[in-house]
Amino acid sequence: MARPRPTEFNKVKTVAENRRARFDYAIQDVYEAGIVLRGTEVKSLRFGEGSITESYAEVTGDEVWLVNSNIPEFSHGNRFNHEPKRPRKLLLKQREIARMHGAVAREGMTLVPLSVYFNERGKAKVELALAKGRKAPDKREYVKEREWKREQGRIMRERG
Template sequence: MAKPLPSPFDKAKVVAENRRARYDYFVEERFEAGIELMGTEVKALRTGEGSIAESYATVEDEQVYLINSSIPQYGNRGYADHEPRRRRRLLLKTREINKLNGAIHRQGLTLVPLSIYFNSRGRAKIELALARGKKVHDKRETIKERDWKREQGRIMRNRG
């Protein structure tokens, strides 16, 4: 029997989502982390811009960093500016960082960002997942399952 999913995080406004991650990886455990951002980055995210499609996270020197995420420059910026693809530090507790580091090194798992969102308090958060990569046959199985669910929905709609 599968273990129950943890309670969903408080997502008031989702800015960017990595939909490909659920296709490429088995999600084992999820974490919510804060992101260390500059002011223009927050403003760009509030307008709905940003991408985490090709990004990943690493643990370096007791810190977690988000790498290769793109937050474009804010249009009405003044002198303050940011680099769109810079490394961004993620804010996690030491115990969580140690747990992630152990899982990455011992079990060979990957840290994958699933979504960037604003919570109900207006703070930018990122949902990280400890994930195991899928093989080609696993991906085919996922496609078959998704198609069967879609077909079930059609059959039930046509019956009722």
């Protein structure tokens, strides 16, 4: 039997974060995936450059690809530089890929990257979420609920 995956991932250095995704999507499951990168891409990420705000992931066959993520060219990369918006392969277990494929195909869910970071071993990882899009009324309800929880915390602190 497989080891249970931790709910929190060991993020040593967060490079890029998609904060808007938590508002626009109702997140169901979160996965940690490795990224296949070229040398100059790793160097750019180590300098803290990169953006995943308009990116998404798609399952094609037995592979998952990160599409439309922007890792700018490395300043000292000369002819070995990479293409900034190329699709990047994500490394996941076959069981996770099958689960994602089923959810995307049957339930109409979306694969959204939440953050790109380096773990404690120095490997670049992507926090990938299986999410369902929120409509405008759902977003308003989400904001009301979040503000009410904040208000509850204030009231509890004031009363001791």
